[in-house]
Amino acid sequence: MNKEDTGNSPIVFGRRDFLIAAAGTVAALAMGGCSKTSQASSPHALPPLPYAENALEPVLTAHTIGYHYGKHHRAYVDNLNKLIEGTEYADLPLEKIIAGAAGKMEKAAIFNNAAQVWNHTFYWKSMTPKGGGEPPDALKQKIQASFGSVDACKKELAGAAVSQFGSGWAWLVLDQNTLKVAKTANAEVPFTSGMKPLLTIDVWEHAYYLDYQNRRADYVNAFLDKLINWEFAMQNAG
Ligand code: MN3
Numbered sequence: 436m437n438k439e440d441t442g443n444s445p446i447v448f449g450r451r452d453f454l455i456a457a458a459g460t461v462a463a464l465a466m467g468g469c470s471k472t473s474q475a476s477s478p479h480a481l482p483p484l485p486y487a488e489n490a491l492e493p494v495l496t497a498h499t500i501g502y503h504y505g506k507h508h509r510a511y512v513d514n515l516n517k518l519i520e521g522t523e524y525a526d527l528p529l530e531k532i533i534a535g536a537a538g539k540m541e542k543a544a545i546f547n548n549a550a551q552v553w554n555h556t557f558y559w560k561s562m563t564p565k566g567g568g569e570p571p572d573a574l575k576q577k578i579q580a581s582f583g584s585v586d587a588c589k590k591e592l593a594g595a596a597v598s599q600f601g602s603g604w605a606w607l608v609l610d611q612n613t614l615k616v617a618k619t620a621n622a623e624v625p626f627t628s629g630m631k632p633l634l635t636i637d638v639w640e641h642a643y644y645l646d647y648q649n650r651r652a653d654y655v656n657a658f659l660d661k662l663i664n665w666e667f668a669m670q671n672a673g
Contacts, residue, residue: 478516479515479516479552480512481508481509481512482556482559484500484504484559485559485563486559486563486564488500488501488505490564491562491564491662494657494658494661494662495562495643495646495662496645498645498646499642499643499645502645503555503641504555504559507641508551508552508555508556511551511552511555512552514548515532515545515548515549518544518545518548519545519549522545524536524545524549529549529552529553532545532546532549533546533549533550533553533624533626533627534627537624537627538627546622547621547622548622550622550623551622554604554622554635554637555637557632557634557635558635558636558637558642560634560664561634561635561636561663561667562658562662562663562664563662563666564662566663566664566665567659567660567661567663568665569585569665570585570665570668570669571666571669573669574668574669574672577614577672578614581613581614581615588614588616589659591616592605592607592636592655592659593652593655593656593659594616595616595617595618596618596636596651596655596658597638597651597652597655598618599638600620601620601621602620602621602639602640603618603619603620603621603623603638604618604619604623604635604636604638605617605618605635605636605638605655606618606619606625606632606633606634606635607633607635607668608625608630608631608632608633609631609633609671609672610629610630610631614633614672615630617630631671631672632671633667633668633671633672634663634664634668634671636655636658638651642654
């Protein structure tokens with residue numbers, strides 16, 4: 436009996452997390468099953484991580500992912516829900532909030548939190564425990580057509596990720612019919628500039644500092660060699 440009592444608190448937290456994740460799944464299923472004009476999924480839920488928090492070790496530890504997903508990503512979701520309550524954004528899907536608030540000074544807080552929710556969900560999918568290696572053939576051909584080689588593409592991605600001054604994101608994008616590398620500052624997203632994101636690397640310090648301290652290049656190179664999810668990029672390019 437006593438054992439159950441002392442173990443009660445973590446069970447409660449675990450169950451709450453499960454319920455939040457379950458609510459997100461239900462919302463996603465509901466959206467998938469309805470027409471495009473159906474009710475949006477606000478208020479927004481923290482989507483479940485696509486893998487366990489320790490699944491990317493040793494490149495990114497559970498310590499890093501736990502903070503990054505459990506604290507940072509969650510905070511963006513919570514902030515967004517508070518900020519949009521009672522506003523014209525309250526019932527809009529995430530992408531429409533981002534598009535609507537982009538470039539408006541007075542909506543900067545809504546834009547920043549909405550875009551960071553989107554960016555992080557996209558970032559988790561840009562990594563996979565068995566990542567790295569060669570891209571699937573269809574994507575490889577597109578990469579070779581645009582960059583010359585996979586190595587040249589990775590080198591350009593690394594260059595963008597390392598040279599982004601301060602916080603931001605490095606991206607592989609589709610611009611018209613060409614694959615390109617882009618970088619954005621802070622919460623900025625490529626799709627407000629007409630570019631389709633294929634995958635991203637978070638270069639905010641919170642993404643790597645617990646594991647790599649100031650060595651951003653080491654984090655970026657490990658990401659490219661061991662975590663990058665080419666399969667996800669290919670799906671987005673399709
Ligand atoms: Mn981040």
